Amino acid sequence: MKLDGANWVIDGNAGFSVGEAGNMTLAFNPSGQPTVAFTDDGSFGKATVLKYDSTSWSNIGDSGFSSGAANFLCLAYSPSGQPYVAFQDWAENGKATVMFYDAPEGIIEAANTRLSIYPNPASAQITIVTTSSTSAQSQLTI
Numbered sequence: 001m002k003l004d005g006a007n008w009v010i011d012g013n014a015g016f017s018v019g020e021a022g023n024m025t026l027a028f029n030p031s032g033q034p035t036v037a038f039t040d041d042g043s044f045g046k047a048t049v050l051k052y053d054s055t056s057w058s059n060i061g062d063s064g065f066s067s068g069a070a071n072f073l074c075l076a077y078s079p080s081g082q083p084y085v086a087f088q089d090w091a092e093n094g095k096a097t098v099m100f101y102d103a104p105e106g107i108i109e110a111a112n113t114r115l116s117i118y119p120n121p122a123s124a125q126i127t128i129v130t131t132s133s134t135s136a137q138s139q140l141t142i
Contacts, residue, residue: 018042037075045069067091
C-alpha cells in the first residue's frame with residue numbers, strides 16, 4: 001500500500017500473488033517501480049519477484065525460481081538496476097544464497113504509439129497489442 005497524502009491505499013490489485021505469500025521484502029528499482037520478493041506457496045515456498053508498472057504486477061523472471069523453499073528474503077538493486085535476492089536456501093540445507101536476475105536486453109518501446117508489448121523484459125514469449133487500424137502500414141523489428 002502507499003500513502004496518498006492522508007490515507008493508505010492499495011497500489012495495484014490486492015491479492016496479486018498466485019499462492020499465499022510470506023517473507024516479503026520491498027525495493028524500488030532505479031526507475032522508481034516498486035518490486036516485491038516473497039516466498040510463494042503457489043510455487044511450493046520458492047522465491048518469486050514481481051514488479052509493478054503502475055497498472056499491473058508482472059514477474060521478473062520465473063515464478064518460484066529458487067531451487068528449494070526460500071526464507072528471510074532480502075531484495076536490492078545494483079547501481080545499474082540489476083535485481084538481487086538474498087535468502088535462506090533450503091535446497092542448500094538452510095544456508096545463504098544470493099541470486100540476481102540476468103535480464104535480456106529488454107524491449108525498446110517507441111514513445112507516443114498505441115502499441116503495448118509485454119512482459120518486459122521477456123525470456124521466451126512476448127505479446128504485442130496495437131489499437132491502430134489494420135489498414136495502417138506498420139513495421140516491427142525484433
